[in-house]
Amino acid sequence: MGQDVDHRSEYDLSGSPRRGLVMATLSFFAGLTTIAFYGVAGPTFQEALGISGALLGLLLSSPHISKVLLRVPFGAWVDDIGARKPILILMGTTLVGFVGLVGTLFLFYPDNFGSHLYVPLLVFGILAGAGSATFSVGIAQTSYWFPEDKQGFAMGVFGGAGNIGPGIVNSVIPFLIGVAGLALAYSSWLVFMLAATALYFAYGANPYYFQLLDKGLDSDRAQSVAEDLGQEVFPGGGTWDSLKESSTNYWTWVLVFLYTVSYGGGFTALTTWYPTYWNLFHGMSLAMAGLFAGVFVVYGSLVRIPGGSLSDRFGGENVAAVSFAVMVVGAAIATVSQAVIPAFVGMMILGTGMGVANAAVFELVPKYVPDAVGGASGWIGGIGGAGTLLVLPILGVFVDVYGEIGYARGFVVIAGLSAICVAVSVLLKFYGPEPAEEIDESAMH
Template structure:
């Protein structure tokens, strides 16, 4: 659609700008979490925290980053994405500014247990940045026609998810060169800069802007269709959450995303320990191998989105979860570094493609509540990052390191098989869904 057509109806931004804005918002949203997780050791040493306290501290950003995806993504169905994205980014900025103040005032000698609850709260606020994922995914889905949503959503999530891997490479040098305070100031600056970019070009799809201009709903839908928008929300935040929750396919997609993205989060947390303890790799090598996994899964997600546009989300998901299953089998058998590296690569490819395939299917199966469905899928699916690592740790505890580390990947064999069965269920009932 021409720029003149958008200007005629006072529509700010366009699909390309909205995609760029959402991607930048999601990318910089990782800044607070990446820095907080890496520097948790500094707070542990200064405050004398025990392992349970450290575990809770590191979990706080992941908790807010997962739970807040649900209501904030549903908010997109009434706003278009601008307010929920800016709210989450602002909360993350507040968290980082609070941590800077804490470091200036108390670090390291004056930190004590009495400040631990405040540290938990600031960690929770920092995690708001990664809750932007579901907001951006819904915002982009409304801007793009369905035949291009796979590519657009894959690009958004793939580029945005590069952040953890890139930050893993940059943070050691930043901490060594600038110190703890300097690193926090630099990462806060990055987050503020990304937020400013979003303020300038990040706006909701035409329908939402027209409604804000006072255009009646039906007229707004008609004009938005002329401008290229194809899907529209059904109601309020609670309504869109309820509508998507009543659709059983939403919960199938949650389960699939639990394996692909939740499994991805779990491995980014588990792989450093796996490489250090089982293969005796140095700490830096283990970090780089984990960053490789993260970047690989993120980059392939872009191609996975395009593939989903060409052959459909279900067929792409079959390929993806088949790869996860194959990679997990290799990891169970891997006793050597080359074989383990191959297994990690195959799993990373499968998870990246799977993430793209799942969100290609969300607008198709839940077109009247994309925000609500994206919230359920993105929020609850991410809980795989909490659930899987303790299970893998249980294998090591019960079987010992020599058997426990490789055999722990049987968790992914089980998840891969279940995911394939669920994709088959979607594929086999698709024709009935279209008929309805």
């Protein structure tokens, strides 16, 4: 302990694993709210703009475009310079998109609001969506702050608490729109984003290794000092080295697939889809539909926390296999449900499986790609997040083909993909790599 104190004072280091986790979670919590940037008020924007369902779908997807494009390079960039600068750039870009939308609403809504504003609104959505890329950055930052035996817990807290944001937005913003109007509702959201960015600027700190590099130490000395302070996970190289190394590791792509189904094509797709599903299929008001969707998001997010601890205890492969099986059950119920109560039950079962599966997948990252955690997190978060852009249109096609009942029948897609993931997770149990610490212990005996 004395050596830790000496190192911290000698090199004027700041932060701690707990503070690093809190700040990373705050940035992700705020940044991820942007995936619901337009979806939370989708019917309102469609009516005000006078656009088709296809154009509305594109508008709803606009924040996901920047999420997909930015998660890979920004996640890998952490391996080069740490997370502080990437997070501040992403949050700053998000603020530009918010300011653009809020300004447009005050200037044009409702009297001069129309299809001529569609392209600018698309651009604002893409800019605002940059904040959701804090996911891959925060995953890498959290990995470097915590020892290997605490990865599941840390990832569960980060992903669980961080993912609550869209659920709160889905619940609160429709209410604010009804009380104060569209412009003021989005203005309150902008104030929150400004506050979150300011807090991260004031208290966000890189893990010790990156702070030491900034102070001029070479990588070997920086790693030695950081190890004395308790850091166990270190980057194998810079940004492009991390991307290259993780991309050539086939385990990265297995985890990408699992995450695509559980998160990008599962959790975030349904986060955007459920407000419309409850509103148009079950006839709920926009506020009530948002509340139901918010319950799904908050619950599915919080369950990641025990999901991470379960992964630490029982192994990510085992927990992933069980959680994907739970997703099959939930999706099957949703597929055949036309009444509110069974549909709600199916939604909650889906939230359970998706939340735990998300935690399980990222518990496996340091084990399967130990030398390029940032790069792997970028690929997984970026490409895995792209599942939203694929699944949402497919769900829409089911409605076009089958009519109103298509809102339910579309869940068969999630059921089928989840069943494949069960098989993949079981195979990982038998053919995945052994943890390095277990190999070392066996060698000692």
